[in-house]
Amino acid sequence: MAKQTQPASQNGAVVNDFSITVSTINGTGSQTSNLTITRAIFKMGIPVQGKNIFPSNIQGMPTWYTIRISKEGFLARREEHEIVIAMNPATIKDDIEDVMPGGVLFYADHLKLPIQRDDITMYPMPVKKLARQSGAPTKLRDYVANMVYVGVLAEIIGIDMDKIHAALDFHFKGKEGPINLNYGLIETAAQWAKENLEKKDPYRLEPMDATKGYIMADGNTAAALGALYGGVQFVGWYPITPASSLVETMNQYIPKLRKDPKTGKNTVVSVQAEDELAAVGMTIGAGWAGLRSMTSTSGAGISLMGEFLGLAYYAEVPIVVWDVQRGAPSTGLPTRVMQGDITQVAFISQGDTDAIMLIPKDAQEAFEFGWRAFDYAERLQTPVFVMSDLDIGQNQWMVKPFEYPTEPMDRGKILWEEDLEQWEKEGKAWGRYLDVDGDGVPYRTVIGNKHPKAAYFTRGTGHDEFARYSEDPEVWTRVLKRIKKKFENAREMLPKPEIGTMEGASFGIISFGSNDPAIQEARHYLKEEKGIATDYLRLRAYPFSQEVKDFIASHDKLYVVEMNRDGQMRQLLQLDVPDMADKLFSVAKGDGLPLTARWIMNTILEMEEE
Amino acid sequence: MAKTNALGLSIADYKGAPTTLCQGCGHNSIISQIISAVFEENLPPEAVVKFSGIGCSSKAPTYMLGRSFGFNGLHGRMPSLATGALFGDLSLIGIGMSGDGDSAAIGMGQFKHIIRRNMPLVYIVANNGVYGLTKGQFSPTSDRGLKLKKQGVNPFEPVDVCMEALASNATFVARTFAGDPKQVKTLIKAAMHHNGIAILDIISPCVSFNNQPSSTQSYEWGKQHEVLLHEMQFHPDAKEIQLHGEMKPGEVREVTMHDGSVLVLKQVERDYDPTDRFAAIRALEEAKEKHILLTGLLHIDTERPSLTELYELPDDTPFNRMPQDRLRPAPESIQTINDLMF
Numbered sequence: 001m002a003k004q005t006q007p008a009s010q011n012g013a014v015v016n017d018f019s020i021t022v023s024t025i026n027g028t029g030s031q032t033s034n035l036t037i038t039r040a041i042f043k044m045g046i047p048v049q050g051k052n053i054f055p056s057n058i059q060g061m062p063t064w065y066t067i068r069i070s071k072e073g074f075l076a077r078r079e080e081h082e083i084v085i086a087m088n089p090a091t092i093k094d095d096i097e098d099v100m101p102g103g104v105l106f107y108a109d110h111l112k113l114p115i116q117r118d119d120i121t122m123y124p125m126p127v128k129k130l131a132r133q134s135g136a137p138t139k140l141r142d143y144v145a146n147m148v149y150v151g152v153l154a155e156i157i158g159i160d161m162d163k164i165h166a167a168l169d170f171h172f173k174g175k176e177g178p179i180n181l182n183y184g185l186i187e188t189a190a191q192w193a194k195e196n197l198e199k200k201d202p203y204r205l206e207p208m209d210a211t212k213g214y215i216m217a218d219g220n221t222a223a224a225l226g227a228l229y230g231g232v233q234f235v236g237w238y239p240i241t242p243a244s245s246l247v248e249t250m251n252q253y254i255p256k257l258r259k260d261p262k263t264g265k266n267t268v269v270s271v272q273a274e275d276e277l278a279a280v281g282m283t284i285g286a287g288w289a290g291l292r293s294m295t296s297t298s299g300a301g302i303s304l305m306g307e308f309l310g311l312a313y314y315a316e317v318p319i320v321v322w323d324v325q326r327g328a329p330s331t332g333l334p335t336r337v338m339q340g341d342i343t344q345v346a347f348i349s350q351g352d353t354d355a356i357m358l359i360p361k362d363a364q365e366a367f368e369f370g371w372r373a374f375d376y377a378e379r380l381q382t383p384v385f386v387m388s389d390l391d392i393g394q395n396q397w398m399v400k401p402f403e404y405p406t407e408p409m410d411r412g413k414i415l416w417e418e419d420l421e422q423w424e425k426e427g428k429a430w431g432r433y434l435d436v437d438g439d440g441v442p443y444r445t446v447i448g449n450k451h452p453k454a455a456y457f458t459r460g461t462g463h464d465e466f467a468r469y470s471e472d473p474e475v476w477t478r479v480l481k482r483i484k485k486k487f488e489n490a491r492e493m494l495p496k497p498e499i500g501t502m503e504g505a506s507f508g509i510i511s512f513g514s515n516d517p518a519i520q521e522a523r524h525y526l527k528e529e530k531g532i533a534t535d536y537l538r539l540r541a542y543p544f545s546q547e548v549k550d551f552i553a554s555h556d557k558l559y560v561v562e563m564n565r566d567g568q569m570r571q572l573l574q575l576d577v578p579d580m581a582d583k584l585f586s587v588a589k590g591d592g593l594p595l596t597a598r599w600i601m602n603t604i605l606e607m608e609e610e
Numbered sequence: 611m612a613k614t615n616a617l618g619l620s621i622a623d624y625k626g627a628p629t630t631l632c633q634g635c636g637h638n639s640i641i642s643q644i645i646s647a648v649f650e651e652n653l654p655p656e657a658v659v660k661f662s663g664i665g666c667s668s669k670a671p672t673y674m675l676g677r678s679f680g681f682n683g684l685h686g687r688m689p690s691l692a693t694g695a696l697f698g699d700l701s702l703i704g705i706g707m708s709g710d711g712d713s714a715a716i717g718m719g720q721f722k723h724i725i726r727r728n729m730p731l732v733y734i735v736a737n738n739g740v741y742g743l744t745k746g747q748f749s750p751t752s753d754r755g756l757k758l759k760k761q762g763v764n765p766f767e768p769v770d771v772c773m774e775a776l777a778s779n780a781t782f783v784a785r786t787f788a789g790d791p792k793q794v795k796t797l798i799k800a801a802m803h804h805n806g807i808a809i810l811d812i813i814s815p816c817v818s819f820n821n822q823p824s825s826t827q828s829y830e831w832g833k834q835h836e837v838l839l840h841e842m843q844f845h846p847d848a849k850e851i852q853l854h855g856e857m858k859p860g861e862v863r864e865v866t867m868h869d870g871s872v873l874v875l876k877q878v879e880r881d882y883d884p885t886d887r888f889a890a891i892r893a894l895e896e897a898k899e900k901h902i903l904l905t906g907l908l909h910i911d912t913e914r915p916s917l918t919e920l921y922e923l924p925d926d927t928p929f930n931r932m933p934q935d936r937l938r939p940a941p942e943s944i945q946t947i948n949d950l951m952f
Contacts, residue, residue, distance in 0.1 A: 039952050042952065043952075167952070170952050215948055215951040215952065216951060216952040217951045217952075221951075225947060228939065229938060229939055229944075230938075231934065231937035231938050233697075233929060233930075233932070233937065234694055234697055236690070236693075236694060257939045257943060257947070258937075258939065260924045260932075260936050261935070261936060261940075262924065262926065262936060263924040263925075263926060265922055265923060265924045266921070266922070266923075267923070267924065267929075267932065267936060267937055269697050269921050269923070269929075271693070271694075271727075271917075273690065273723075274719055274720070274722075274723040275719065277687060277690070277719075277720075278687070278689070278690040278693075278719070278720055278723065279690075280690075281683070281684070281687045281689075281690025281691050281693075281694065281720070282690045282691070282693045282694035283694055284683075284691060284694065285681070285690065285691040285692060285693060285694025285695035285696075286694035286695060286697055286698060287694075288681060288691075288694075288695055288698075289694070289695040289696070289697065289698025289699065289930055290698050290930035290931075291694075291697060291698050291929060291930055292937070293694065307684055308684060308687065311683065311684055315681075396952075401944075401948040401951075402944060402947060402948055402951075403944070404941050404944040405938065408934060409934045409937070409938065411934075416931075445679075446679075446698060446930055447659050447679045447695065447698050447699055447702055447930070448656075448698065448699035448701070448702060448928045448930060448931070449656070449679075450654070450656045451656075452656070452677055454656070454679075455655070455656065455676070455677050455678055455679045455680070456679065456680075457660075457671070457672060457679075457680040457681075457682065458679075458680065458681045458682065459681075459682040460682065460683070460684065461682070468627075469672065
């Protein structure tokens, strides 16, 4: 793997192991081109991942799309760019400089090149000319122009044209007009490259068989589908980057997946609220009423929802909250990724509160937690947060196909009329907040229950086991202690961490979420290049289970790797294991970009030397 | 033997915990009228769900309908809670109890948007023009020039709850007065039969902080300045309409609600058409100019679909009783979904 920074000419061909960065202007339709390249490579059986590094803007600002191609299946972001495709005059200088020595620059030939480099291969592309000749209507010309680089790249590095066609067919949902227009231009550009460019660089693709049994999906779509399989009934939401597409996608799938088999009517109510306050308010109302209820937002929205979430915690209302994390604090970096909401969510409200968090690593786990989250929420009668992020949510992930829920729905402890009658017969008292089973989770009734003793009054003010108003210090303390018990019991109920070990590991690594590919890759380099073996624990939920404590206990030194400034997950871990807190070291960076394996490795190596 | 309704329930079955509001508080009178309205409408208490925000008004649901579910939520956010909750079982009637501080300050956004969506809810604003629970600060509906101990003189124009509702195209807008319990009860009954949002701005004097005769939200001012838009009778069943002697055909309007119940309006000074939104706005402006408390049904629109109708949910079973096999897609669908991915 160390060969990457050496001039390619000394190495011969570089096959299926390089990165492509496409530099364009946002709002020009380049996303279609980039997805087409990524999907075509995937269809060639080569492991691939595309990441969109885009501005908070609709049209006219620089945007980059990086495509990682790795025969070994390492799909994290890399900092090196072997191939750069330059389409934006505003960034051309930087783009040229970004190409690693021995690399390749494809550039639109109408761009003036402010600098020259003789250590890279430079291919001009007659973008405007070919777009003009394509016969595309004038207003579409800028959009289809981006197909020129698809064609030229395809010819030079060897992307299968049939796979490109398949990718376009998918993208345009089989609509012949746009498929033919775009494909025609790609073919023309490829033909032009064949006739006019001489391949001088070493990078090429060869078909593999490594993507069979995988799908490509973004995490927001996966989350939406997971929720639909989880039986979601009510969604209150408000648009926010990067969470909007979660519910938007869900809305599209409702008619497909959630037609009631009995009446043919849809069984999901999705309401776009006027703001996050109302979005979570509706969601809590619905959860209280016995519906499977969720909202989806990002950190700024979580801030607005904070007060309501505290109410849901104390009034014990089951809801699911998706936090697709972005750059923060404040409006921050709305189109960049961060794991910056961890402590915010963990202590969501004023007073003593706790939050249950599920932390998916990719689109497949987003699907799984999409349905499981409702089971936990209803079982524990509390808000459950799913901590996704922009990288998971908005980028295409190569993952195993979604798996149908392996367990029936767990609706938790709900009593209907006949249950209350039975309880009465047995002489059992029912109180909304009475801990009958000793597990901290009381039984609830919901509206519409016609039993004359079913009703209770829900309030955010002090209340006793029978939901009566109370300011009694003992009652207050007792109720909050009992709620804490639910949190403690959740430790062993929630998804367990994933642990990967190596013989003779020097230290442990703890991380979570979308950092996983970079961690896996960093561990590979540490072992292969430095001979350092590592153990790795990937957190999948908060509060932490016993395995986490055991993992920490069994290592002398652990690095907690995360995408924020302060090492927020490390803080939570240290609170959980104060006696072992000094064993935990923070490897944290929150610059808005996904972590890379090299950065993780180098940072750990530096800290090892200290 | 206590009087019972058609369900065999007595008024005691509709009561809540003893009130802790001040003696003479207008809100207590509203509570009584809600209890009577539900009792007289022969609705089981379980058929009603109570919601409230924060403030004296929002404490009220504790003191009525103890056998109804209730949710006392956050300041100004009763509307969103009610919206989500009522989807749980669309056969239920929601009563939202709010106040001027709750709805016309932090809650103004949710007030406007639940109106915009036409969510079926009896939305009561118990309006006393003062913050009671925090002991006497100005509220958004305080009179301009109102003088309060510790606060000085209010320099700002008050928010007119009914005008805001009309501006947002509310489908049911009424103003009434806690000192006129009969009218309050009739309007609550009609509101419970309205298929959409029903805004009831009830002037409800605060005896502790804003009941001085110069205040337009005091008992004395209200009693002296109340002018009726019309006299009202509510008939759950159209067949039962029997006009009393003083209500002669030709001088009355009948408003038929979507479920066939009828609100009969007898003209008082003039023929007022509550379906005319312009007329309602004009009436409010004139009332302000004339310095009167104009009460009655200001506006009604029975045509607009409600939010819950738009979703066309299965109606054979309440949504919150729907079993898993109607909520989770069939196993074979997962293959189709995976095929739809790339």
